[in-house]
Amino acid sequence: MILPLLLWWLLPAAEPAHKLYACGITSRGWVVGLKLPPSGLFLNAAGGWQRLGYTHPAIETLDYDPRNPRVIYLAAGNGCVRSTDGGATWRITTSWDITELRDVSVDRNRPDTVWVALPDGVGVTRDAGRSWTWRGPATARKFTQTIRVDRLRAGRVLAGGEAGLFLTSDDGAVWRQVLAGVQVTDVAQSPHDAGEWMAATQDGGVFLSRDSGQQWRRVSGLPAAVFYNASYDPAMRGRIAVAGWGFGVMVSEDGGKSWVARTAGLPSHNVWRTSFDPDHPGRLYASVHEEALFVSADSGENWRSAGLPGSILTDMIFVPETRR
Amino acid sequence: MIALLLLALSTTGDESFAQRVEKVIAHNAQGSTGYQHIAARLHRREDAAWASTKLVELLRDPGGDMFWMFPVTAIAYLDRGQLSAEARQALRQAWKTYMPYRGDTENHWLLYYTCLYLMAQKYPGEAGETWYTGKSSAENFQEAEGWLRHWMELTTTIGQGEYDCTHYIGVYLLPLSYLAAWAEDPAMRRRARMMLDWVIADFAVENLNGIYVGAHARTDDKQVLEKWNGVSSDFGWLLFGLGHPLPGYSYYGFFYAASSAYQPPEVIRRIATDRTRDYVHKERKRTRHRWRFTDVRNAPVYKTTYMRRDYAVGSDQGGILQPIQQHSWDVTWEVNDPRGVHNTIFSLHPYSSTHELQMYFTPMPDFITEAVVRSKKTYDSPDKFLGGSPFEQIVQDRDTVIALYQIPPGTRFPHINGFFSKDLRDIDEHASGWIFAQGGRTFLAYRPLAQYEWRPIKEGGRRLLSEHRSNGTIVQAASAAEFADFNEFKRAIVALPLDVRMDPTPSVSMKTLRGSRIEAVYGRAPVIDGRAVRYEDWKLFDGPYLNAEVGGRRMVLTHGDQHHVIDFNALP
Numbered sequence: 093m094i095l096p097l098l099l100w101w102l103l104p105a106a107e108p109a110h111k112l113y114a115c116g117i118t119s120r121g122w123v124v125g126l127k128l129p130p131s132g133l134f135l136n137a138a139g140g141w142q143r144l145g146y147t148h149p150a151i152e153t154l155d156y157d158p159r160n161p162r163v164i165y166l167a168a169g170n171g172c173v174r175s176t177d178g179g180a181t182w183r184i185t186t187s188w189d190i191t192e193l194r195d196v197s198v199d200r201n202r203p204d205t206v207w208v209a210l211p212d213g214v215g216v217t218r219d220a221g222r223s224w225t226w227r228g229p230a231t232a233r234k235f236t237q238t239i240r241v242d243r244l245r246a247g248r249v250l251a252g253g254e255a256g257l258f259l260t261s262d263d264g265a266v267w268r269q270v271l272a273g274v275q276v277t278d279v280a281q282s283p284h285d286a287g288e289w290m291a292a293t294q295d296g297g298v299f300l301s302r303d304s305g306q307q308w309r310r311v312s313g314l315p316a317a318v319f320y321n322a323s324y325d326p327a328m329r330g331r332i333a334v335a336g337w338g339f340g341v342m343v344s345e346d347g348g349k350s351w352v353a354r355t356a357g358l359p360s361h362n363v364w365r366t367s368f369d370p371d372h373p374g375r376l377y378a379s380v381h382e383e384a385l386f387v388s389a390d391s392g393e394n395w396r397s398a399g400l401p402g403s404i405l406t407d408m409i410f411v412p413e414t415r416r
Numbered sequence: 417m418i419a420l421l422l423l424a425l426s427t428t429g430d431e432s433f434a435q436r437v438e439k440v441i442a443h444n445a446q447g448s449t450g451y452q453h454i455a456a457r458l459h460r461r462e463d464a465a466w467a468s469t470k471l472v473e474l475l476r477d478p479g480g481d482m483f484w485m486f487p488v489t490a491i492a493y494l495d496r497g498q499l500s501a502e503a504r505q506a507l508r509q510a511w512k513t514y515m516p517y518r519g520d521t522e523n524h525w526l527l528y529y530t531c532l533y534l535m536a537q538k539y540p541g542e543a544g545e546t547w548y549t550g551k552s553s554a555e556n557f558q559e560a561e562g563w564l565r566h567w568m569e570l571t572t573t574i575g576q577g578e579y580d581c582t583h584y585i586g587v588y589l590l591p592l593s594y595l596a597a598w599a600e601d602p603a604m605r606r607r608a609r610m611m612l613d614w615v616i617a618d619f620a621v622e623n624l625n626g627i628y629v630g631a632h633a634r635t636d637d638k639q640v641l642e643k644w645n646g647v648s649s650d651f652g653w654l655l656f657g658l659g660h661p662l663p664g665y666s667y668y669g670f671f672y673a674a675s676s677a678y679q680p681p682e683v684i685r686r687i688a689t690d691r692t693r694d695y696v697h698k699e700r701k702r703t704r705h706r707w708r709f710t711d712v713r714n715a716p717v718y719k720t721t722y723m724r725r726d727y728a729v730g731s732d733q734g735g736i737l738q739p740i741q742q743h744s745w746d747v748t749w750e751v752n753d754p755r756g757v758h759n760t761i762f763s764l765h766p767y768s769s770t771h772e773l774q775m776y777f778t779p780m781p782d783f784i785t786e787a788v789v790r791s792k793k794t795y796d797s798p799d800k801f802l803g804g805s806p807f808e809q810i811v812q813d814r815d816t817v818i819a820l821y822q823i824p825p826g827t828r829f830p831h832i833n834g835f836f837s838k839d840l841r842d843i844d845e846h847a848s849g850w851i852f853a854q855g856g857r858t859f860l861a862y863r864p865l866a867q868y869e870w871r872p873i874k875e876g877g878r879r880l881l882s883e884h885r886s887n888g889t890i891v892q893a894a895s896a897a898e899f900a901d902f903n904e905f906k907r908a909i910v911a912l913p914l915d916v917r918m919d920p921t922p923s924v925s926m927k928t929l930r931g932s933r934i935e936a937v938y939g940r941a942p943v944i945d946g947r948a949v950r951y952e953d954w955k956l957f958d959g960p961y962l963n964a965e966v967g968g969r970r971m972v973l974t975h976g977d978q979h980h981v982i983d984f985n986a987l988p
Contacts, residue, residue, distance in 0.1 A: 123790045127479035146515035146548060149481075170518045173550075183550025188529065188563035192520060192778045211707040211778050232711040235778075254708045277780065294781060318782055337782040362782065381783065404783070 108371040110410035112136040113144075115151045115166070116364075120382040120402030133166065133179070134400060141399050144179040153407035155198045155206070157220075161412045165206055165221070167193035172208055174221045185221030194237045194253075201246035205263075209236040214251050216264060227264035231255045238279045242304070244286045250305050252276025257291055259305050271299060271308045277319060283326040283370075290332065290348070292319035298334055300348050313351045315339045321365045327373035331391060335363040341378050343392050354392025359383045367408035379405035436654050437673040440665045444674075450474075451487030452670050458494040459674045467491075468503035475506045481517040482524050485531035486590060490671055492538055493598045508546075511535055515548040520777065521704055522577045523587040525563060530591035533560035534598050561604070564595070568611055570702075572969045572984050574714060575956055578738070579701035580618065581634040586647040586668025588615050590675075597676035603988055609678060610982045616655060616680045617973055617982075619648065620688035621697050621962050622721050622730065626652025626659025627759075629748045630721040630730020633701070634741040637794050640802050641835065641875060644754035655680060656688040660755055683978035687961045690975065691725040696814060697959035700966060703737050709775045718951045720812040726750050726895045727858040731817055733951065734810040736767070739776040740792050742804035745817050747893045749858040751839075758837035758877060761853070761860055763889040765821050766829045767805035768796045798829040799871065799879060811942035811949065815893040816928040820865075820938040822921055823885040832887045834864065834880030838873075842902060848910045851880075857897065859905040863890035865916055865924070886918045892929050 114136070118129035132148040134141045150169030157163035162178035171186035172193055186193075186208075195209035204220040207227075214228030214236050228234060228251065236253035247263035250270075257271035257279065274296030282288035291299045291308065298319050299308040318337045325331035330347040333354070340355035340363045354376075355361055362381035369375035374391045377398060385405055387398035431439070444456035451474060454467045471491060478484050491499075492507055499507070518528045532549075536557035544550045551559070570577070578584055592615065595608030622630050628648035639646035644659060650666040652658040654673065661669075672678075701717040717737045721730040731745035746762035770781040773788060785796055794800040807823045823830045836843065840853040840860070851862040864880060865888035871879040892909060899905040908929060915925040923937040935943040942949045956964035957971060964971040969984035 119787075124787070125480075125483075125791055127477075128481075148515055149517050169520070170515065181545065181550065183544060187559050188525070188566070191518065194778065211705075212713070233708070235708045318780070320780060 108369075109413055110369070110371055111413055112369070112377075113154060113409045113411060114141070114379075114385060114400060114405050115153050115407045115409070116379065116400075116403050116405035117149050118400070118402050119404045129402070135179070145173075145175070145182050150192065151406075152193060153195055154409055154411075155196045156411045157198055157203045158200050158412075159203055163220075164411070165196045165198065167196040167208060169193070172196060172206070172217075172221060172224075183221075185217070186215075186224055190215055190224060195239045197239045197241045197249070199241040199246055200243045205241075205246070207239050207241060207249055207251075209239040209251060209253065211235055214239060214264065229255070229258040229267035229269070231258075231269075237275075237277050240279050240281055242286065243281060248304075250279050250289065252279050252291060257305075257308070270301075270306055274299075278321045280322050280324060282324050284324070284329040290322035290324075292322045292334060292336070294318050298322055298348075311348050313349075314342060320363070323366050323368055325368040325373065325376075325391070326370040327368070331368070331374075333366040333368065333376055333392065335366040335378060337362050340380075341366055341376075341392050343376075345391075354388070356393070357395035358386055365405055365407055367410070370410050377408045379403070379408065431657060433655070433657070433679045434677075436657065437677045440654065440661075440670050440673040443665055444670045451491060452667060455487060455490045455494050455674050456670070458491060458496070458498055461496075461498065464498035465500070467498065468500035471499065471503045472506045475510050478510050478514040482519050482527040482531070484514075485516050486527050486594070486671060489531040489534050489594065490674060492535065493594075494674065508539065512546050512548055522567065523581075523584045526567060526588060526591045529560040529563040530594055532556050533564065534594060536560065537598075537600055564604075565607075568607060568984065569969070570714075571611070572614065572964075572971075573967045575699070575701035575717065576615070576618070577633070577702055577704040577714065579633045579699075579717065580622065580628065580630065580719070582628045582632055582639050582646040582648040583636060584634055584647075585615070585619060585628070585651060586666055586672070589651060590668045590671050593672045593676040593678055596678050607984070607987060610984065612678050613680055613684065613973075613980070613982050614971060617684050617687065617962055617971065618699075618957075619651065620656070620680075620684050621959065622723070622728070623648075623652050623658065623688055624691070624723070624728045624748055624750055625754070626656065627748060627754060628652070629723075629728035629746075631719050631732040631745060632743045633704070633717075633738040635743045635802070636741060637800070637802055640743055641758045641760065641837070642754075642756065643748050643760055644757070652688070656685055658689065660753070681980050683973045683975050683980045686975040686978055687973065691723065693960070694722070694724045695960045697721045697723065697957075697962070698954060699958070700954045700956050704776060706775050707778055709771060716951070716954075718954050722812070722814045724815070724895060726856065726897070727815070727893050729812065729815045729817060729891075729893055731810045731812040734804070734808040734819065736772050736775065736804045736806045738804065739772055740788060740795050741802055743802065744804050744808060745810050745812070745819060747815075747817075747855075747858070747860060747891055749856040749893075751856045757839050758835075758875070759839060759855060760837060761835060761840070761855065761862060761891065762801075763819060763832055763834040763880070764801065764803065765805035765808050765823060766798055766800045766831070766833055767803055767807070768828055772806075798831070799833060801833060801835050809936070809938055811934060811936045811944070813928055813932045813934055813944050814930050816926075816930070816932070816934065817889075817891045818924050818926070818934060818936045818942075819889045820922040820924070820936055821885075821887040822938045823887070825885070827885070830883070830885050832864075832866075832880075832882040832884075832889070834862065834868070834882070834889060835873075836878045836880055838876030840877070844906070846906065846910070850906070850909055852902070852906050852909070854896070854902060857895060859894045859896055859899065859902060861890075861892040861905070861909040863914075865889065865918070865922060886922050888916070888922045888924060890914075890924060890926065894929055
């Protein structure tokens, strides 16, 4: 156990195929109304973190155009903000009527189509942000926290929020409620099996679907807590991490059948987000509330700080280095 | 000499509006640390070299989001050829390199879009690369105008969202003043003046010697007790010469004065200053945007305010109508000098929950309360005097208020706080169950509907703590001049027919001092003189001075021979 960890720290890493971005704010000691410490979008480069683009208190997450990963879409308080040059310049693509974005997802098979989760529903652009329309479920409770487009099927989208989880297979023309009675905080598609999805909730635990999001069952073996995130390890089939408040990080190595707490070494058990590094099997990042970003080389058995002290990170995203 | 003259005028209280404006600007021209001091010097065409140097220095590190935008926009317009080329360049460049956050509520957006509108107007025809938005001047202008018109439409049809705020009224008057002064489009300037009239009239009709009274969407821990001590009073003084300005004047009052210094029409001044007649004024407002836990994004708010020379009584219908800083009802009594005086009485359920915060804000639950408490210190405090509760229902008839509480088991802080000011006199816990007191020239009768204890308040006075989940408060006010003495008032109150029940829900059946019969049952529409209150019929403004229909975009202002109409339907 110790030797691999030592080697990981001492040996030079192979050139990664992905860049790591982090979204969030440096909030420790900050009070609304005071000058905001470094916040917004951060890029892990040259062994450290650099802030990219504008300081902003509400950049929730990002997604990218698979045809050109230098095209980035931010889900931000000021709207959906787009860069076409890797973050050198930006444009707020939305207008006044779209606010406080919670999530963004690019349709991998039709990348000019971008979906956003909004406090008042679901928005979509068909022309890479030049124009936007509302295209969400016809439900009275519209708060939407998370949205993902099926990576294999254009126009097939899962959107989760206060009213549960909704699925459309026809580009948002018709939405069907597939999970009810819970407030969904995150939805993730397995990188190994496109038919497998996970959903984290504020009040009902974690759910798993093996039929492309149509039917869901609650995952057992997890505590009663607020879950903010479920993430798959792209490099290891069956390995999943969930993060949340009070319990920290739990990891399953068998596709969600059993779970172990992976909090030893973390300064608190309040974790906003986890994310696996696709270039390094078992390398897991965790955003620990107002402490720092932490990283583990062994799926959470051991942790060390990875920078960004005092932060709340709402997402850590790996973006391909080169065009694909 | 001018300073002496101003000082002399300030002690006489006979200043004109123009003199008050000049005082505010002159005061700020003496400072040397912030944007407002630069703006004041530019306004007076003084010290342009210093202003330029200071501006370059401040713009090296912009911060404050929309609250940064407004002083910088004012400086851009007050420049008028005075700033150095370097300072002007730094100012323009900041709108490329710094992205202000648009915020999450109406006052933020009004600041943000007013400033974006004016800056896009000032720098027309420039490409997206020169703006933090990435949008061209024309696109920024169009977006800003779109939101401004949208907000005006909402406000004049279903009411203001952050209604009747004691602090944030300044954040509404300031940008409207900018537009009234600096919008090149005559239609926008006219719209802005009309919105100023609308918001100022809304304040004028519910002020008591410059103090904003009644229910508020937002006030703060200080001003909810010391009713004078806030931005609204500064505007009461600036606009109408009422009461007293804040020491050093408010930041917002200064920028109002330094931009349009708009003086509302005479009819509004008369409405603000005439308290010779008692009147009931009713309003319909709306909640700010509610994102979760409700099907109604902007729910209606129903306000009642009873104005008299000696006191005012105001309320909303109860419930969570705004997060954190709501103030639902009180009696405010008039005093000659309200500075340092806690001239109010009220009760509330000190509600605190992530449910409320998630209803109005987008973040996740676990940190949201702590994040709020960092700036709103008392939000999660059991002894607070600020905030609404979903378990409070209120009915008012003139100077009688009945507030009923039914707090479910398991609720955080399952008790009632009653505020008893240090400035009340002759408090008498009468054997009848009423608590009598005097505030200023006002007699007060306060009836707790459940057992209570007293707790000291750090700022002075006592907190009535009643640890019963089924609870309520009745307050009846009257002018001392109506009675021979305090004892006669007490006898009159004790003689009022009153039936209080707590099972199965709190209910009160009573006859008021004014002869009205009120039936209040928690969970049901209140009944006054045999008629259920039909909130759905309430107008946007309804009273002797201001009248507006829901959806009407039109307010009629009347006072004596003065008549004025604000009509947005007449605009393109």
